[in-house]
Amino acid sequence: MMIYLPIAEVSVNLFLLLGLGALVGVLSGMFGVGGGFLITPLLFFVGIPPAVAVATSANQIVASSFSAMLAHLRRKTVDLRMGMVLLVGGLIGSAVGVMLFNHLKSMGQVELLVRLCYVVFLGVIGGLMLFESYRAIRRARRAGTPVYKRKQRNWVHALPFKMRFRTSGLYISSIPPVLVGMSVGLLAAIMGVGGGFIMVPAMIYILGMPTKVVIGTSLFQILFVTAFTTLLHATTNYTVDMALAVVLLVGGVIGAQLGTQIGLRMKAEQLRVLLAALVLVVCAKLGLDLLLQPSELYSVSTMDQL
């Protein structure tokens, strides 16, 4: 059964979209990731115009991060103060990102930018994850207990504008969190991702936040940044497709519950290797599209749409 998407102005198989939503839902349930970095490229592959794919998946992430953040709020694992500081940076980054996006769109380079960002980020993240989990599996074989030590003092502590973050037990400058938030907001606007996969490592390794509040706080920031991005795309580009979003949501929420169940039955290391492999496959597909000569060198775009 085909469904005509009013904003994308293409007709796509309804079950294909539902399946896509479910697949990403399963993955986000299994791995605890937002899934934005997968849903946007998958939407490219089924023929949704890139601008619509990016804007709509930002809307999609609002849904998945909202339910997850509620769970974290109940467990009190959200550092609201840190979240607000990250958010300030995030909103600035998102606004700059949408401006950059619109500028490149008028030059006809937005697809390239989005694809390049994906190839670089997916490649780096996938590679790091594979390497990490390989080390973890080897360490587990040696039966030694892994010892992570949080760095107590680094360059972050030497900067001005210090703030106290009680929930995280930190007393650090507010500049690094703002910068981290900004870069994530930028990525959210350009790539249509939540940016959790960048923010979580940055919070742990750069800001030195305790792991238990990292996920909840990043979800808090992601929720507001993606909501803001959705609004910006909706008002400047008119590229948020509500029909597409609803179909993906329906598939996504069912998939997420399924994924959580699967995730509970698998070992953490296995999960990470799988996720890393998946990320690298998507990255390779996008990368090959850039490297190999396309079968059609020309592309047509209207003045107001990609």
Add this chain to the structure above:
Amino acid sequence: MRVLCSLLLLCLSFAAHAQQPREEVVLGLSQNRVSITADFDGSEILIFGAIKRETAIPEQPLEVIVTIAGPSEPLIVRRKDKRFGIWVNTDANQIDSAPSYYAVATSGPFNDVLRHTEDLRHKVSIARAIRSVGAPAEIGDSRAFTRALIRIRQDNSLFQLLEGAVEVDQQTLFRTSIALPANLTEGPYKTRIFLTRGGHVISQFETEIDVYKVGLERFLYNLSRSQPLIYGLLSLAIAIAAGWGASAAFRMLRQG
């Protein structure tokens, strides 16, 4: 005076008859409105008609051409080139105006049915339906861009040349069916019927088929353009409701 008048009239009508036998199209359409609904998956339009004439059928065979053109708009065609090892859009050429959809159905091979000069005058063939005046100086081959546009749109069934798709019966009845693909833009679709003899257009007829989104599709599209902020907030509200609703529902399922 009255005699003179009627004589003059007679002469005029003779003159008209001498130029071409009066033949007119009486047209029927299976539908003059195409509604894009949520499950729109393309549409087939049946175009049929008869030729009304007062004189005997001339010996030269009658040919029929049917064209349907979607709303025209300016376009940008971009070409990729290899830069730093990856394929990047480099050259761009503006097409002043091209129909979003264009189909030509004829009763015989296009070049036999219509002469080149007549094509120039009436802009019937796909290439003539596209208007591209100038190209930037740095692009020498602006025709390659126009050809690419035609190729891409033909691959998507947005441009169609259907030679021999019009059936003509006894030089009086004709019928053809033209497929509209799923990815249509809305607007009035100008439909033209040409009658030709020996490659010359002897009569033409014009009408419009309206293609519009209806129902929810129409509502969402209009809302997104006229009230983008409300549309954006509504999308967010749906997303939050879905996220919250799903987690609440599944929690209840697990507890209950």
